[in-house]
Amino acid sequence: MSKRLAPRVNGLSYGGDYNPEQWPESVWAEDVALMREAGVTVVSLGIFAWAWLEPADGRYEFDRLDRLMDILHSGGVAVDLATATASPPAWFSVAHPESLPVDADGRTLTYGSRQAFCPSSTAYRRKALDLVEKLAERYKDHPALAMWHVHNEYACHNARCYCETSADAFRDWLRARYTGLDALNAAWGTAFWSQTYTDWAQVQPPRATVTSSNPTQLLDFRRFSSDAHLANFTAERDVLLRVSPDVPITTNLMAASCYELDYWQWAREMPVISNDHYVLAEHPTPPAAQTAYAADATRGLAGGGSWLLMEHSTSAVNWQPRNLAKAPGALLRESLGHVARGSEGAMFFQWRASRAGSEKWHSAMLPHAGTASKIWREVVALGGALGRLAEVEGSRVVAHVAILLDYSSGWAQEAPNQPSTDLHAFDEVKRWHAALWRAGIAADLVHPAADLSRYTAVLAPSLYLADDDAIANITGYSAAGGTLIVGPYSGLADRNDHIRPAPLPGAFHNLLGVRVEEHFPLPAGASVALDDGSSAAVWTEQLSVTEATVLASYLDGPVAGEPAITRFGEAWYLGTRLDDSSLQALLAAATGAPVTHHVPAQVEAVRRRHEGGNAYLFLLNHGDGPAVVDARGTDLLTGTAWTGPAEVPGRGVVVLREA
Numbered sequence: 001m002s003k004r005l006a007p008r009v010n011g012l013s014y015g016g017d018y019n020p021e022q023w024p025e026s027v028w029a030e031d032v033a034l035m036r037e038a039g040v041t042v043v044s045l046g047i048f049a050w051a052w053l054e055p056a057d058g059r060y061e062f063d064r065l066d067r068l069m070d071i072l073h074s075g076g077v078a079v080d081l082a083t084a085t086a087s088p089p090a091w092f093s094v095a096h097p098e099s100l101p102v103d104a105d106g107r108t109l110t111y112g113s114r115q116a117f118c119p120s121s122t123a124y125r126r127k128a129l130d131l132v133e134k135l136a137e138r139y140k141d142h143p144a145l146a147m148w149h150v151h152n153e154y155a156c157h158n159a160r161c162y163c164e165t166s167a168d169a170f171r172d173w174l175r176a177r178y179t180g181l182d183a184l185n186a187a188w189g190t191a192f193w194s195q196t197y198t199d200w201a202q203v204q205p206p207r208a209t210v211t212s213s214n215p216t217q218l219l220d221f222r223r224f225s226s227d228a229h230l231a232n233f234t235a236e237r238d239v240l241l242r243v244s245p246d247v248p249i250t251t252n253l254m255a256a257s258c259y260e261l262d263y264w265q266w267a268r269e270m271p272v273i274s275n276d277h278y279v280l281a282e283h284p285t286p287p288a289a290q291t292a293y294a295a296d297a298t299r300g301l302a303g304g305g306s307w308l309l310m311e312h313s314t315s316a317v318n319w320q321p322r323n324l325a326k327a328p329g330a331l332l333r334e335s336l337g338h339v340a341r342g343s344e345g346a347m348f349f350q351w352r353a354s355r356a357g358s359e360k361w362h363s364a365m366l367p368h369a370g371t372a373s374k375i376w377r378e379v380v381a382l383g384g385a386l387g388r389l390a391e392v393e394g395s396r397v398v399a400h401v402a403i404l405l406d407y408s409s410g411w412a413q414e415a416p417n418q419p420s421t422d423l424h425a426f427d428e429v430k431r432w433h434a435a436l437w438r439a440g441i442a443a444d445l446v447h448p449a450a451d452l453s454r455y456t457a458v459l460a461p462s463l464y465l466a467d468d469d470a471i472a473n474i475t476g477y478s479a480a481g482g483t484l485i486v487g488p489y490s491g492l493a494d495r496n497d498h499i500r501p502a503p504l505p506g507a508f509h510n511l512l513g514v515r516v517e518e519h520f521p522l523p524a525g526a527s528v529a530l531d532d533g534s535s536a537a538v539w540t541e542q543l544s545v546t547e548a549t550v551l552a553s554y555l556d557g558p559v560a561g562e563p564a565i566t567r568f569g570e571a572w573y574l575g576t577r578l579d580d581s582s583l584q585a586l587l588a589a590a591t592g593a594p595v596t597h598h599v600p601a602q603v604e605a606v607r608r609r610h611e612g613g614n615a616y617l618f619l620l621n622h623g624d625g626p627a628v629v630d631a632r633g634t635d636l637l638t639g640t641a642w643t644g645p646a647e648v649p650g651r652g653v654v655v656l657r658e659a
């Protein structure tokens with residue numbers, strides 16, 4: 001049996017952010033009683049409670065938190081205790097105005113919302129660590145304490161700060177990276193546009209200027225900003241490790257929505273990986289595919305192992321243009337969609353809907369309508385379902401396909417002055433993942449320098465910038481016979497975002513047996529047809545083959561008659577952005593990866609497996625009517641033993657312990 005993610009939680013983690021500071025104490029007992037009714041096993045307590053815990057500088061008031069910890073413990077609810085450092089109190093910001101974040105235009109952003117601090121602020125760090133130390137000392141031995149929840153969604157609102165403190169910290173970071181100004185000038189290519197620096201004091205963050213900033217400066221500033229937030233996390237983590245070494249520690253990431261932090265670097269520093277995910281109700285990608293991406297991306301950060309869904313919503317959120325409520329059954333399918341892909345539970349923002357504040361129209365486990373509501377009934381049902389799924393804990397998803405994701409590459413591609421504004425690295429990664437999802441093929445998201453040897457196929461949807469380690473790794477994988485599929489605009493730049501020498505694509509031309517002569521991005525809305533029946537948009541390029549075979553050529557467009565898709569051994573190159581269905585067909589054929597299970601189109605199948613033990617087939621029916629699946633085993637949710645084909649109710653879920 002593998003090590004449990006949070007050993008003090010009774011079963012899978014089920015609960016949500018609990019913000020009792022918004023309520024009179026008289027409500028707390030009712031909260032705990034209702035948590036029991038819903039089968040809640042753990043809550044994330046006090047995430048935004050800094051001002052409540054330290055109402056004035058150095059005046060800590062923990063008696064109410066003491067009572068809460070006791071009440072929760074006696075109700076059998078474990079606590080994922082927040083360090084409460086995500087939102088500094090007003091007294092702090094007034095005392096330390098230099099800690100307020102400054103945007104690229106030089107505007108100081110004030111307090112009064114949340115997370116209004118500069119990530120490089122020493123005053124913020126000092127006061128945050130004081131609070132963490134006090135909390136750790138006080139609660140380290142409390143029997144309710146199951147996990148530490150550091151901060152909340154680092155960089156959600158204050159990703160990059162351009163103040164003087166940040167400028168100093170950026171210069172220190174650059175000195176450590178480059179040692180001397182000559183190396184910095186070379187890396188940034190400052191000979192261009194007379195940007196050469198002759199004194200460190202001249203170097204600054206990429207503040208607003210008259211036209212495009214230096215792209216490598218932009219890239220390094222994003223790397224620096226990720227590191228600045230990470231240093232705050234590791235500082236808090238280290239206090240917790242020193243004071244309470246045996247308690248698991250996490251911070252909640254946003255693997256499918258935040259591209260401000262290099263989560264691969266973060267994951268290495270995080271004892272427990274957790275993630276927040278909110279579906280975009282009106283997005284062309286269906287909610288289930290969005291869920292699958294978020295979960296697979298998080299599992300990738302967890303190295304394929306256990307992780308926890310720390311937040312999602314029971315129904316509508318409050319920050320989209322139109323906040324669509326979830327249809328009946330969607331809550332169960334979405335929660336179990338995460339569990340199917342490796343989450344050791346399903347947590348929410350938040351337990352009880354807030355009466356006041358910006359999030360009063362955000363759904364909760366206990367909605368404004370109270371317990372006489374669809375949401376509450378589904379919350380209670382989900383608690384029961386998770387209770388019956390306890391035995392899946394510790395089992396793993398096995399995928400045969402890897403999708404490469406690199407933050408620096410995406411950041412470099414987000415700099416202005418690209419050949420087309422219509423090609424987006426992070427979106428392409430999601431689009432390729434969704435194509436596999438529709439084909440029923442399980443995939444892991446991995447770093448380009450990760451061990452790829454266990455995968456049948458590796459996809460590089462968009463790897464504009466590939467550093468030397470990534471190239472060596474990918475080349476080695478391909479040389480060993482693995483199937484590699486590379487998307488357009490890949491392999492062009494080195495780690496400093498300098499274009500690699502000819503022939504293009506510099507990093508991969510040998511591997512792919514092709515040469516790219518010139519890019520021919522398409523006008524907005526234009527598409528091209530290929531002679532294999534597929535169609536494409538956004539991007540074409542003048543491609544010639546050196547050793548590869550041409551699989552498809554353009555029938556029209558600016559490079560009509562030229563190669564569009566090529567193959568050299570097991571290395572495929574797509575010189576264009578295939579439309580969704582063409583991409584799905586190509587990937588399903590080219591990866592050679594098995595589908596998880598043959599199911600009707602409305603059903604999603606995912607398998608978790610204990611090493612050398614039971615396998616669990618999650619069947620999520622996204623259609624309205626029942627579906628029949630050729631599978632056998634015992635449904636953990638109902639106890640039904642299916643000896644013939646299993647029936648999955650419309651909008652429902654079956655989890656088979658496979659025979």
Ligand code: GAL
Pocket residue numbers: 152153156276278311317318349359362
């Ligand atoms: C998350 C955040 C929560 C809450 C939620 C609303 O980003 O961590 O505190 O604001 O969004 O959807």
